[in-house]
Amino acid sequence: MIKDIKILSIIIIISVALFAYTFTFDEVPEILAQGMQPTMMPRLIFSLIIFLSIFQLIQNKNLKSDKKELIRRNAFVTFAYTLFIVLIADKLGFLISIFLFTLVTPMLWQRKDYIKIFFYSLTISIFVFVFFTLVLQLKFPQGILEEFIIRNFY
Amino acid sequence: MEILSNISLILNPTTFGLILGSTIVGVLIGALPGLSSGMAIALLLPFTIYLEPSQAIAAMAALYCGGTFGGSITAILINAPGAPPAAATAFDGFPMAQKGQAGKALGMAAVSSVVGGIISLAVLIIFAPTLARIAYKFGPPEYFALAIFGLSMLASISSKSPVKNLIGGLIGLFVATIGVHLTTGISRFTFGVAELFEGISFVPVLIGLFAMSEILVQASKSELLLERIKFSAIKLPSISEFKSCVKTILRSSGIGTFIGILPAEGGTVSAMIGYNEARRWSKNKDNFGKGEIEGVAAPESANNAATGGAMIPTLALGIPGSATTAVILGGFQIHGLRAGPYLFEQQPDLLYTIFYGMLLANFIFLIFGLLGAKIFSRISLIPRGYLWPSVFVFCLVGSYGLSQSMVDVYIMLISGVVGFFLRRSGFSPAPIIMGIVLGELVENSLAQSIIIFDQNIFMFFTRPIVLVFFTLTFLSLFYRPIKNLIMKGK
Numbered sequence: 114m115i116k117d118i119k120i121l122s123i124i125i126i127i128s129v130a131l132f133a134y135t136f137t138f139d140e141v142p143e144i145l146a147q148g149m150q151p152t153m154m155p156r157l158i159f160s161l162i163i164f165l166s167i168f169q170l171i172q173n174k175n176l177k178s179d180k181k182e183l184i185r186r187n188a189f190v191t192f193a194y195t196l197f198i199v200l201i202a203d204k205l206g207f208l209i210s211i212f213l214f215t216l217v218t219p220m221l222w223q224r225k226d227y228i229k230i231f232f233y234s235l236t237i238s239i240f241v242f243v244f245f246t247l248v249l250q251l252k253f254p255q256g257i258l259e260e261f262i263i264r265n266f267y
Numbered sequence: 268m269e270i271l272s273n274i275s276l277i278l279n280p281t282t283f284g285l286i287l288g289s290t291i292v293g294v295l296i297g298a299l300p301g302l303s304s305g306m307a308i309a310l311l312l313p314f315t316i317y318l319e320p321s322q323a324i325a326a327m328a329a330l331y332c333g334g335t336f337g338g339s340i341t342a343i344l345i346n347a348p349g350a351p352p353a354a355a356t357a358f359d360g361f362p363m364a365q366k367g368q369a370g371k372a373l374g375m376a377a378v379s380s381v382v383g384g385i386i387s388l389a390v391l392i393i394f395a396p397t398l399a400r401i402a403y404k405f406g407p408p409e410y411f412a413l414a415i416f417g418l419s420m421l422a423s424i425s426s427k428s429p430v431k432n433l434i435g436g437l438i439g440l441f442v443a444t445i446g447v448h449l450t451t452g453i454s455r456f457t458f459g460v461a462e463l464f465e466g467i468s469f470v471p472v473l474i475g476l477f478a479m480s481e482i483l484v485q486a487s488k489s490e491l492l493l494e495r496i497k498f499s500a501i502k503l504p505s506i507s508e509f510k511s512c513v514k515t516i517l518r519s520s521g522i523g524t525f526i527g528i529l530p531a532e533g534g535t536v537s538a539m540i541g542y543n544e545a546r547r548w549s550k551n552k553d554n555f556g557k558g559e560i561e562g563v564a565a566p567e568s569a570n571n572a573a574t575g576g577a578m579i580p581t582l583a584l585g586i587p588g589s590a591t592t593a594v595i596l597g598g599f600q601i602h603g604l605r606a607g608p609y610l611f612e613q614q615p616d617l618l619y620t621i622f623y624g625m626l627l628a629n630f631i632f633l634i635f636g637l638l639g640a641k642i643f644s645r646i647s648l649i650p651r652g653y654l655w656p657s658v659f660v661f662c663l664v665g666s667y668g669l670s671q672s673m674v675d676v677y678i679m680l681i682s683g684v685v686g687f688f689l690r691r692s693g694f695s696p697a698p699i700i701m702g703i704v705l706g707e708l709v710e711n712s713l714a715q716s717i718i719i720f721d722q723n724i725f726m727f728f729t730r731p732i733v734l735v736f737f738t739l740t741f742l743s744l745f746y747r748p749i750k751n752l753i754m755k756g757k
Contacts, residue, residue, distance in 0.1 A: 120692035124434065131441075131456070141451040148717040151448035151455055154710045155441065162437045169430045184487055184691075191486040192684065195659065199680055202663070203673055211663065215656045222486070222652035233653055237660055249317060251668055 116176040121166045128166070132159040190221055206256030208246075212238040277623040282322050286624045289326040290333035290631040294639075297337020298349040299654065304334025305591040305697075306481065309473040310661045312598055313669040320602035321617045325624030327595050332384060332574050332628040334591075335534050339376040339567055340640050344369060352534030352570035355542040359555060359562025366558050375504045375560050376567045377636045379516045383568030384629040386520040387527065387575025391582075392622050394528075398583035399608040407715035408727055412736035414709045417530035417586040419740040421698045422747075429747065432698045435689070439702015440709060442467055450714060462674040469597045469703060471666040471679035476696040477594075478662050479683025482655050484690065504560070512564040515545045523569035527576020533589030533697075534570035534577075541569025575625065582606055582618060585708065590697035593704045601669070 135152045194217060202210040215234035224230060245251045255263070277283055296307040308327050315323035338353030343360035356376060363372040405413070421436045422429035445456045446466030457463040504512070519541035526537040545565030546555045555562050577588025585606040587593035599606050604614070611618060666679035686696050720726035727733050 117692060120688070120694075134456070138455065139453050141453060145451055147450060147714065148722045149450070149714040151451050151453040154713070155444050155455060158437050158441050158444070162434055162441075165430050165434050165437070169428070169434070172430070188483050188486040188687075192483060195482075196680065199663070199673075199676055202676070207663075207667070211660055214663075215660065218656040218659070219650075219652035222655075224650065224652035237657060241660060241664060245664055245668070249314065249668075251664070252671060253664075253667070254673070 114178045115170060116173040116178045118170065118173075118178070121170050125163055125166045128159040128162045132156060132163070135159075187221065191218065194218065194221060202256070203254035204256050206259030207253035208238050208242055209256065209258055211241055274623060277325070277620060277627060282325065282620065282624075283627075285318070285322050285326040286329045286627050287631055289330040290628040291635055291639075293330035293333020293335075293628070294337035294340070294632050294636055296330075296349075297334035297353070298340045299649070300341060300347045300349050302481075302658070303350045303477070303591075304331050304337075305594050305700075306477040307334060308591060308594045308598070309470070309477045310658075310665045312470050312473070312594065312601060313665045315598060316601060316669065320604055321614075321620040323602060324595065324598055324604075324617065325620045327598050328574075328578065328621050329624045329628035329631075331591050331595065332571065332625050333632050335571050335574050336377070336380045336567075336632045336636055339380070339563075340373065340636070343372045343376060343563070344640075350534075352538050352573070353566070354535065355538040355566035355570075356563055358542065358566075359557070359559045362556070362558035363560065363563065368558065371504060371508075371560065372563050373640050374637065375508070375512065375563045377633050378504060378509065379512065379519075379564040379568040380571040380636075381629045381633045382516050383520040383523055383570070383572035384575060385626065386517075387524040387572040388622060388626055388629075390524050391575045391579055391625075395579050395583045395618065396611055398579060399611040402584055402608040405608075405732065407712040407719060408730050409732045409736070410708060411712035411716050412727070412730075412733040412740070413584060413586060414705045414712065416736045416740045416743070417580075417705055418702065418709070419743045420530045421701060422744050428693055431692075431694050435694050435696075435698030436702040436705075439699040439704075440706045442472060442699070442703050443706020444710065460674070462672060467678060468670060468675055469600065470669050471675040472682045472703060473594060473597060473700060474662050474666050475679040475682025476686040476699060478658055479679055480686030480690055480696065482659055482662070483683065483687040485651055485655050488651075508560055512561050515549070515561045515565050516568045518544060518548070519565040519567075519569040520572040523572025524576040526569075527573035527588050528579050530580055530586045530588060533591065534573040537573035537576075538566035538570040541565045571629075578621065578625070582610065582621070583608065587701055587704055590700055593697070593700045596704050 132155075135155050138152050140150065195214070198210050198214045205213075212234050215237045216230060219230045219233070220227075246253065277286060292307065293304055296302045297304060308330055311327075311330075315326065318326070334350060335352055338348050338350030339356045339360065340349065342348040342353040342357035343364050346357050346361040348354045348357050360372045360376065363369065418433075418436045418440075421432040443466070445463060447454050447457070447464050454464065519537075522541050522544060523534070523537040526540060527533065542562060542565050545561050546552055549555065549559070549561050551559055551561065573589065577592045580586045580588045581592040581596060583606075585596065587596050596606055604610065604617070662679060662683075663676060666675045667673065669675065686699075689699075690696065716727065717724070727737075
């Protein structure tokens with residue numbers, strides 16, 4: 114397989130799709146556009162990306178694809194868990210989400226010192242609360258659980 | 268005299284404390300393999316909003332200096348450069364450490380870094396205002412040509428593929444077009460998402476590309492067992508050792524400053540060229556790679572000199588000299604500042620605060636780098652299972668913090684995944700960042716030029732400065748292919 118064919122093909126396909134999408138933009142009268150329609154810059158960019166990607170493919174035509182290191186299962190699991198945490202963060206509350214993230218991720222990364230992990234995640238969550246919420250006055254989404262705790266126990 | 272009278276700007280306890288803290292954080296971050304000063308600034312950027320602009324920019328510049336030096340500690344002690352600019356330091360630094368000369372290597376790294384840093388700062392304070400005065404003559408066509416030159420330099424930054432760097436820069440330009448087009452009010456690539464009407468916020472993209480993608484890269488790696496070389500005490504290089512390296516340090520400082528000034532080039536390229544030149548000119552050529560002290564002095568003075576050099580186009584023209592200064596330019600935007608000649612006229616204090624901040628940072632890392640090297644190197648042995656989840660917490664809080672919007676967190680996550688796959692395919696995040704930073708300048712200056720030239724784009728070629736930049740652009744894009752053709756012909 115030609116080197117970088119997958120990534121460059123994806124870039125070309127996305128660029129072509131976005132180039133085509135620019136035709137859905139409204140045209141504005143010349144007097145308002147002042148010589149430069151809003152589509153001009155994106156079309157110029159995508160044309161160059163497509164040209165350079167094809168040029169790179171031609172340059173690579175005699176080069177075989179490097180054997181890439183496989184993406185380890187851990188990367189997928191970490192990403193899936195990260196995505197899960199981000200999606201539930203505004204429902205569960207930021208601080209609880211951070212606690213859960215820092216509690217589980219070290220275990221996903223093969224750490225087995227559970228007591229240390231617990232204190233680590235507790236410390237990080239307290240640090241975020243003290244520094245960002247109390248000192249910098251950042252308002253994080255509280256979420257259902259934190260609201261419940263604050264309403265009933267605070 | 269004006270410069271001396273402004274020293275009081277950093278003697279304010281808050282500013283002094285911030286510079287001190289940022290430098291130490293910079294050395295720490297620089298010492299941690301995988302974490303870079305650019306990433307650290309990106310993560311801390313949203314929180315600088317609570318600071319005075321001059322304090323925030325000076326703190327970022329100090330972190331940049333500290334981070335560049337910090338990489339050398341782990342390069343010497345565990346053969347794992349904390350940051351890419353320190354990669355060349357490991358070539359001779361680690362063999363020196365293996366021979367029981369870790370203290371001497373660290374001492375030489377610190378001293379040559381400081382010399383390189385101070386020389387480049389002297390160049391900064393002399394040339395940045397001069398360059399800014401020249402830039403007063405720039406109109407939109409000149410800025411357009413300059414920005415194009417900056418982007419074309421992406422072709423020559425250290426990467427296996429210049430074309431991939433250019434594609435990366437163009438992807439960055441595309442990201443900068445997202446949002447409502449200011450002149451016409453037309454929405455571009457917002458797909459009906461109201462939060463995107465004002466454009467994609469720079470900070471979450473930065474955090475995603477630098478930090479989130481690195482977390483995924485680290486998740487793909489197995490735990491590395493790093494061993495720290497033991498050393499008893501830091502020993503400064505002797506006068507005779509220092510004398511033997513003076514020429515190398517001065518040469519590398521010059522190389523580093525010059526390369527730093529070139530848009531897009533940074534510490535990594537400077538350090539490599541500084542190292543190669545030191546080997547070329549050294550009497551002890553054969554000892555390079557086996558623990559030659561000049562092999563530590565050269566890359567360290569060059570990469571630190573590049574920090575001051577990179578700040579010159581950043582401050583005077585608003586064109587980033589390196590990936591980290593591109594992030595610092597993002598800091599300017601957050602604080603409502605615009606780097607360039609008018610900054611010198613309207614906010615001269617800012618320039619002096621940055622200058623003194625960087626100068627102070629050099630002395631701070633000399634002291635803390637030497638006294639705290641043991642601690643800093645121990646920090647690099649923190650298990651990844653604790654380090655990277657903590658980095659993610661900063662990604663989460665940082666991307667949310669600026670606008671307090673979950674959309675920014677999603678943007679950070681998407682940028683992280685895109686960055687991860689691009690990095691696996693040999694793309695670097697730095698050109699994308701440069702593209703995003705320069706995007707607005709490219710489009711606006713082109714639009715204004717078209718109006719000035721009454722839509723006749725050939726008028727660009729009637730402006731001498733534009734012609735100079737276009738010639739430089741041509742050279743940076745086609746120098747290598749032309750050289751290869753000539754070599755083939757021979």
